[in-house]
Amino acid sequence: MSGPSTYKPSTGFERWLDQRLPIVRLGWDSFVDFPTPRNLNYWYTFGGILAVCLMTQIITGIVLAMHYVPHVDHAFASVERIMRDVNYGWLIRYIHANGASMFFLAVYLHIVRGLYYGSYKSPREILWILGVVIYLLMMAAAFMGYVLPWGQMSFWGAMVITNLIGSLPIIGGPITELLWGGFTVGNPTLNRFFSLHYLIPFLIAGAVILHIWALHVPGNGNPTGISVKSSRDTLPFHPYYTVKDGFAIVVFMLVFAFFVFYWPNALGHADNYIEANPLATPAHIVPEWYLLPFYAILRAVPDKLMGVLLMFGSIGILFILPWLDTSKVRSMRYRPMAKWFFIFFVVSALILGICGAMNPDDPSPFFGMSYLWVARIFTAYYFAYFLVILPLLGFIEKPKPRPASIEEAVLGPRAHAAPAAAE
Amino acid sequence: MTIVKRLLVAAVGALALAAPALAAGGDQHHPEEHTWSFEGPFGTFDRAAVRRGFQVYQNVCAACHSMKLLSIRNLGEKNGPFRVMPDPEHEGEVIEYTNPNDNPYLRAIAANYIIVDGPDSAGEMFERTGRPSDRFPSPFANEQQARASNGGAYPPDFSVIVKARHQGPEYIRSLLLGYGHEVPHDVHVAPGQYYNPYFPGGKLAMPPQLREGIVDYEGDIEATPEQMAHDVVAFLSWASDPKMEERKQLGLMVMIYLFIFAILMWFAYRAVWANVEH
Numbered sequence: 001m002s003g004p005s006t007y008k009p010s011t012g013f014e015r016w017l018d019q020r021l022p023i024v025r026l027g028w029d030s031f032v033d034f035p036t037p038r039n040l041n042y043w044y045t046f047g048g049i050l051a052v053c054l055m056t057q058i059i060t061g062i063v064l065a066m067h068y069v070p071h072v073d074h075a076f077a078s079v080e081r082i083m084r085d086v087n088y089g090w091l092i093r094y095i096h097a098n099g100a101s102m103f104f105l106a107v108y109l110h111i112v113r114g115l116y117y118g119s120y121k122s123p124r125e126i127l128w129i130l131g132v133v134i135y136l137l138m139m140a141a142a143f144m145g146y147v148l149p150w151g152q153m154s155f156w157g158a159m160v161i162t163n164l165i166g167s168l169p170i171i172g173g174p175i176t177e178l179l180w181g182g183f184t185v186g187n188p189t190l191n192r193f194f195s196l197h198y199l200i201p202f203l204i205a206g207a208v209i210l211h212i213w214a215l216h217v218p219g220n221g222n223p224t225g226i227s228v229k230s231s232r233d234t235l236p237f238h239p240y241y242t243v244k245d246g247f248a249i250v251v252f253m254l255v256f257a258f259f260v261f262y263w264p265n266a267l268g269h270a271d272n273y274i275e276a277n278p279l280a281t282p283a284h285i286v287p288e289w290y291l292l293p294f295y296a297i298l299r300a301v302p303d304k305l306m307g308v309l310l311m312f313g314s315i316g317i318l319f320i321l322p323w324l325d326t327s328k329v330r331s332m333r334y335r336p337m338a339k340w341f342f343i344f345f346v347v348s349a350l351i352l353g354i355c356g357a358m359n360p361d362d363p364s365p366f367f368g369m370s371y372l373w374v375a376r377i378f379t380a381y382y383f384a385y386f387l388v389i390l391p392l393l394g395f396i397e398k399p400k401p402r403p404a405s406i407e408e409a410v411l412g413p414r415a416h417a418a419p420a421a422a423e
Numbered sequence: 424m425t426i427v428k429r430l431l432v433a434a435v436g437a438l439a440l441a442a443p444a445l446a447a448g449g450d451q452h453h454p455e456e457h458t459w460s461f462e463g464p465f466g467t468f469d470r471a472a473v474r475r476g477f478q479v480y481q482n483v484c485a486a487c488h489s490m491k492l493l494s495i496r497n498l499g500e501k502n503g504p505f506r507v508m509p510d511p512e513h514e515g516e517v518i519e520y521t522n523p524n525d526n527p528y529l530r531a532i533a534a535n536y537i538i539v540d541g542p543d544s545a546g547e548m549f550e551r552t553g554r555p556s557d558r559f560p561s562p563f564a565n566e567q568q569a570r571a572s573n574g575g576a577y578p579p580d581f582s583v584i585v586k587a588r589h590q591g592p593e594y595i596r597s598l599l600l601g602y603g604h605e606v607p608h609d610v611h612v613a614p615g616q617y618y619n620p621y622f623p624g625g626k627l628a629m630p631p632q633l634r635e636g637i638v639d640y641e642g643d644i645e646a647t648p649e650q651m652a653h654d655v656v657a658f659l660s661w662a663s664d665p666k667m668e669e670r671k672q673l674g675l676m677v678m679i680y681l682f683i684f685a686i687l688m689w690f691a692y693r694a695v696w697a698n699v700e701h
């Protein structure tokens with residue numbers, strides 16, 4: 001990892017193990033002694049929170065899978081059986097169902113952090129790309145998980161999404177048939193979605209390991225965007241960040257527990273407590289809240305294929321973001337123009353989420369324009385932010401003066417007089 | 424209102440509604456507000472109301488609506504309506520029946536049902552009286568039969584009905600009491616349909632159910648339509664979410680635990696970072 005290892009095996013066994021499998025050394029260098037910028041704020045705690053979310057989903061998911069029956073005739077009743085007859089089944093299922101929402105809440109805050117502080121810029125491009133891969137896998141896992149309880153939204157959501165893929169030229173048809181395992185959404189679909197839903201979280205876990213590896217080569221970024229220059233800029237990960245992340249995790253768990261125990265169905269759709277019925281289409285088919293902005297982008301164009309391409313493009317564009325942003329300055333703290341475009345970008349993503357939940361033809365409070373047109377305007381801004389604004393700003397904008405080092409940013413100009421703390 | 428204000432109001436409203444998206448538009452009435460004992464973080468089921476509601480369900484609704492996912496024994500499980508009952512011999516005291524299968528109230532309820540069981544050792548199906556461990560029998564053999572008896576409409580299963588409707592308790596109560604409104608002239612109500620402005624689309628195949636005195640309540644509570652609607656919704660809310668009380672009780676402990684844990688972590692954080700500028 002970055003810098004020479006400081007691990008010193010203290011017992012005979014540790015020395016013996018270290019020569020054969022230096023796993024304690026890996027843990028020590030990654031999570032104990034790892035030099036971490038001293039100025040990380042709470043926006044940097046979501047990585048740890050996300051790790052907790054993934055573990056929570058995997059553990060509760062494995063227990064659910066012991067009781068769940070992936071068959072169209074039994075899936076719905078088996079989930080209700082978990083809720084009623086399995087000891088603490090209601091708790092496990094509510095943690096899993098709300099855990100998916102909490103996972104996305106955390107990942108969105110984590111991504112917003114990255115966009116604002118320029119975490120995607122050199123030398124962290126691979127780290128960023130791995131993050132986008134994790135995000136895509138999360139969406140696939142959540143989409144397939146939502147199909148499993150086999151309620152009305154499960155079924156019709158699966159229908160809408162698989163049909164979308166079917167609109168892709170040439171490959172669309174065969175992919176859809178493979179996903180369905182037949183010619184429509186049915187029992188084979190449910191079976192393979194269950195299998196894949198079990199698999200994907202472990203792919204995510206693998207991608208997370210790479211993500212952390214790619215983090216530990218350049219080390220953490222920080223709110224100033226200034227690279228670490230000396231050991232006075234950093235603190236050892238433990239105890240400084242274990243305790244700070246720990247505090248944030250417990251606060252996050254408070255919010256999580258509030259939903260699980262007091263508002264467990266608030267983030268879901270009532271229709272999913274109606275068993276799937278291929279003959280009755282619900283009045284409104286809406287995805288889970290965390291996919292709504294993309295649903296709005298999808299519906300923003302009249303042509304189905306274009307909609308699908310635009311929707312995938314809206315995520316695909318994140319892969320090349322490190323090369324679209326031409327500014328040399330990482331943190332938007334020192335980018336007076338980019339900052340405002342960014343804030344407006346976050347607002348438009350939220351507005352797109354609202355549009356995704358609404359009937360596109362209904363009038364919006366926005367000059368009485370239909371939600372369809374509101375979605376079009378903000379979709380345009382979404383793409384313009386990445387494709388026009390960020391590339392141009394690097395040339396136009398005059399960044400504010402930046403501190404010479406993290407140390408100076410924290411301590412002010414007296415930095416050099418002060419003794420190095422915590423060393 | 425200014426544009427900004429309207430936007431804000433819309434945003435807040437939409438966020439609140441985003442997941443349980445709006446029911447059909449038109450002139451559908453909003454469900455009427457009502458106060459329930461099970462609302463709020465400390466709310467519990469009113470056992471007596473749930474028992475009366477079960478009576479309404481059994482005497483009225485069960486003629487058309489199944490409740491497939493529940494067993495009779497569920498009524499006597501922890502926090503169930505028939506678990507703790509007044510002691511018939513000692514006024515003012517109660518008995519807790521810890522084994523639902525031996526609960527005399529449930530055995531009496533079960534005895535009302537004829538269950539088809541089998542096959543026996545000769546390979547024949549046979550009929551027997553119900554037991555608390557049986558599922559609630561459905562009124563119709565299958566969906567087709569149910570539709571055939573209800574003018575083509577399917578009376579939905581009641582196991583999770585309250586969770587399956589937006590604002591479930593208010594909606595179902597309003598629906599049950601929502602008959603008898605004047606039919607607007609642009610609405611055509613076909614024979615076998617009934618106008619009810621709380622139902623999406625305004626017309627449903629279920630006739631009005633709660634006539635004054637259709638059930639006989641014990642004691643001095645009068646079986647008015649309002650009272651019956653309140654009771655049957657209390658029962659259905661329990662049936663849809665029988666673990667609600669357990670969930671809220673455990674939730675309180677978890678919240679207190681996490682809250683104290685968070686405070687301790689905060690002080691640990693302050694202590695560790697005390698002499699470090701950051």
Ligand code: HEM
Nearest residue numbers: 057058061062064065068097100141142145146148149201
């Ligand atoms: C990335 C991590 C995961 C996410 C985001 C996720 C998401 C979801 C979602 C949204 C549901 C539907 C919940 C509902 O409305 O009832 C679900 C259900 C389910 N998941 Fe997962 N899940 C994850 C990991 C896992 C794992 C690792 C397993 C198994 C080992 C698993 C097993 C199940 C089962 C059996 C169900 C059906 C029961 C139910 O619907 O409650 N999940 N998942």
